[in-house]
Amino acid sequence: MSDLEASPARPTRLRLRILFGEDAMLGPGKAELLERIRDTGSISAAGRDMAMSYKRAWMLVEEMNAAFRAPLVESSRGGSGGGGARVTEAGLAVLRLYRSIEETAALAGAAQIAELRAMLHDIPDQK
Amino acid sequence: MSDLEASPARPTRLRLRILFGEDAMLGPGKAELLERIRDTGSISAAGRDMAMSYKRAWMLVEEMNAAFRAPLVESSRGGSGGGGARVTEAGLAVLRLYRSIEETAALAGAAQIAELRAMLHDIPDQK
DSSP states (O other), X not given: OEEOOOXXXXXXXXXXXXXXXXXXXXXXXXXXXXXXXXXXXXXXXXXHHXXXXXXXXXXXXXXXXXXXXXXXXXXXXXXXXXXXXXXXXXXXXXXXXXXXHHHHHHHHHHHHHHHHHHTBOOOOSOO | XXXXXXXXXXXXXXXXXXXXXXXXXXXXXXXXXXXXXXHHSOXXXXXXXXXXXXXXXXXXXHHHHHHBXXXXXXXXXXXXXXXXXXXXXXXXXXXXXXXXXXXXXXXHTHHHHHHHHHTBOOOOSOO
């Protein structure tokens, strides 16, 4: 998510989902999962941090690995160390592109998003 | 959704959700609902077209009307004609802005989205 405004009262964010035909999709959930796997070195820890089941985290990783030419996450399931996972170079590139598209979109749409925001009810600074 | 590519094999689309603080959100579902209410003159018909319960369609309309300064949808619940609904000038303006932000974002991100797409597995033209 990209911050469009620093206001504490109503920070405006853009979330973006990219659909590639019927069978591949990249959105905020997968991007965050990649970031957390990169940071924790573990699919299960990454999923846990997102309140996602182990099964769902694995499913999302498998979807991404199947959709892209090169795997985005490499993992060893188990072993004495309990297995681990790392985001590959391709995974890091996909993540950078996704975040960059988000930022580009938010910047390009900023004036129109501000127009929309001006049509909203005022809200108090403190809730 | 904005078409980024005419290819029948893998049309790429961008879906966009705008979050205004914690309490207001505008995304593809609400935008489509507004369009269908505009076209059908009915909240229930619009919801039905989207395989959405009457209750959910009403809830989304009420959310939008509460979030914006002016109501986006005006409705008469019942009466001999069964009630009807229309999208207000404010509603049409919000819809235009939302679709325009989508288009702006898709255009601004097109080169990077193409980079992402080039990292996907090839898929056959015919499925």
